[in-house]
Amino acid sequence: MIMNKPKISIAGCGFVGLVSASSFASKGFSVIATTINEKEADLINSGKSPFYEDGLDILLKKAHELKNLKVITNNHDAVLNSDITFISVGTPIKDDKSIDLSYIDNVSEQIGFALKEKEEYHLVVDRSTVVPGTTRNLIGKNIIENSGKEIGKDFGLCMQPEFLAEGKSVEITFNPDRIIIGEYDKKSGDTLENLYHQFYYDYFSKNNCPIRRMTLESAELVKYANNCFLATKISFANEFANLAELIPNVDIQQVMDGIGLDYRINSHFLGAGVGFGGSCFNKDINAILNWGAQKKNNSRILESVLKINDNQAIHIVDIAEELLGDLNKEKISILGLSFKPGTSDMREAPSIKVVNELIKRDVRNIVGYDPKAMEEAKKYLGDSINYVNSIEEAIKDSDCVFILTDWGEFKVLSPEFFIKYMKTPNVIDGRRIYSFNEFTEKLNYRTIGHR
Numbered sequence: 181m182i183m184n185k186p187k188i189s190i191a192g193c194g195f196v197g198l199v200s201a202s203s204f205a206s207k208g209f210s211v212i213a214t215t216i217n218e219k220e221a222d223l224i225n226s227g228k229s230p231f232y233e234d235g236l237d238i239l240l241k242k243a244h245e246l247k248n249l250k251v252i253t254n255n256h257d258a259v260l261n262s263d264i265t266f267i268s269v270g271t272p273i274k275d276d277k278s279i280d281l282s283y284i285d286n287v288s289e290q291i292g293f294a295l296k297e298k299e300e301y302h303l304v305v306d307r308s309t310v311v312p313g314t315t316r317n318l319i320g321k322n323i324i325e326n327s328g329k330e331i332g333k334d335f336g337l338c339m340q341p342e343f344l345a346e347g348k349s350v351e352i353t354f355n356p357d358r359i360i361i362g363e364y365d366k367k368s369g370d371t372l373e374n375l376y377h378q379f380y381y382d383y384f385s386k387n388n389c390p391i392r393r394m395t396l397e398s399a400e401l402v403k404y405a406n407n408c409f410l411a412t413k414i415s416f417a418n419e420f421a422n423l424a425e426l427i428p429n430v431d432i433q434q435v436m437d438g439i440g441l442d443y444r445i446n447s448h449f450l451g452a453g454v455g456f457g458g459s460c461f462n463k464d465i466n467a468i469l470n471w472g473a474q475k476k477n478n479s480r481i482l483e484s485v486l487k488i489n490d491n492q493a494i495h496i497v498d499i500a501e502e503l504l505g506d507l508n509k510e511k512i513s514i515l516g517l518s519f520k521p522g523t524s525d526m527r528e529a530p531s532i533k534v535v536n537e538l539i540k541r542d543v544r545n546i547v548g549y550d551p552k553a554m555e556e557a558k559k560y561l562g563d564s565i566n567y568v569n570s571i572e573e574a575i576k577d578s579d580c581v582f583i584l585t586d587w588g589e590f591k592v593l594s595p596e597f598f599i600k601y602m603k604t605p606n607v608i609d610g611r612r613i614y615s616f617n618e619f620t621e622k623l624n625y626r627t628i629g630h631r
């Protein structure tokens with residue numbers, strides 16, 4: 181049976197919205213995406229991405245050639261000219277650490293107004309991360325109130341959490357490990373599942389990839405549980421890394437490799453180091469912590485996950501102080517400013533916490549280098565550090581180097597390289613990228629979780 185491809189609209193051109201929009205469009209779906217920023221719309225309509233994401237330029241080029249993707253600034257028209265609307269707008273954190281649902285609120289009102297004028301059944305799918313209850317009680321309610329339509333009959337509602345990691349979002353979109361569908365009713369879930377069968381063909385059966393159907397609220401909580409669990413694994417590894425440092429001859433990586441072989445644990449996200457950054461883990465942990473606390477439920481695990489993570493930045497500066505004594509007269513170099521390799525994203529990057537900690541300890545001569553994040557870093561670190569354009573310049577005459585992002589170009593550096601350029605070769609490896617034996621033999625090397 182050949183089914184017509186449904187027309188898709190996507191509210192929001194952030195990295196989830198735009199990657200989804202261009203993925204659907206590249207596979208022959210007709211897509212209208214919306215943004216409030218006209219310049220951004222023009223740029224995407226010319227086939228270019230407003231930000232860098234691996235593989236996105238190729239998808240956008242294809243979508244542009246197929247003339248399948250149009251970006252406009254009006255959600256009303258987008259909804260009226262589509263069958264399924266995805267919501268992919270930001271859900272940032274407010275100053276009190278609770279979730280800011282104002283974009284969700286606005287967009288769902290606009291969808292409601294548009295649906296008032298629509299005769300046919302329409303499916304609305306939330307992809308933004310929202311605290312449990314939001315899809316039904318805010319999005320659903322706004323649509324009902326502003327459209328006068330009946331949920332389940334005139335329109336359907338789903339919540340499909342996204343699991344895209346920056347730098348890999350195109351790869352993950354085309355090779356998901358699961359699809360989670362939270363559904364208001366069976367018809368809503370069937371409509372979304374059918375769309376994915378059209379998009380992925382036989383991918384699910386060929387790759388043993390499950391599609392799980394559940395309630396809207398369970399799906400909302402899957403997203404938080406997923407990110408919180410990954411962050412917990414990292415903080416767990418860091419907790420044990422700190423224990424490992426209490427006695428010689430323990431290497432935390434060997435310990436984590438050892439437990440990672442237990443199929444019930446697995447080896448991913450057990451990398452000890454200077455801690456996790458990025459917009460998602462901190463934002464989501466804080467949002468769900470705050471949501472629970474408002475309902476008189478304090479998550480002790482999640483509070484500790486954040487504390488352990490914040491402490492890693494302090495701990496790594498302590499390690500440097502142990503090695504050098506007072507740091508305030510020294511020239512300190514930071515290699516790696518972005519929160520992870522492959523991106524210029526500086527949000528919640530450990531480098532920010534380390535720089536703040538150094539400044540607290542009166543260190544004034546700090547030099548930073550990052551292969552991709554220099555411009556972005558200036559927005560976050562201002563003039564608290566000096567910026568240079570190469571590794572050599574960064575470490576020249578330096579007393580101590582911190583490795584804070586595991587970029588490939590740092591991994592290949594040899595002890596001799598540091599010895600050649602630095603005044604005193606003290607290397608503090610916050611990402612455990614060097615061979616412990618080789619580096620400790622040739623220079624003053626410290627890392628997390630191995631003494």
Ligand code: UGA
Nearest residue numbers: 342343344345346414449450451455456457458460519520
């Ligand atoms: C994360 C999740 O991995 C995605 O599944 C999720 O969809 C996304 O958040 C989101 O909510 O949108 P992302 O923040 O892009 O993705 O980055 P990750 O690759 O998860 O890395 C996060 C941080 O953890 C990085 O700073 C990384 O260096 C650190 N990390 C990672 C460790 O310190 N140790 C590890 O073993 C792994």
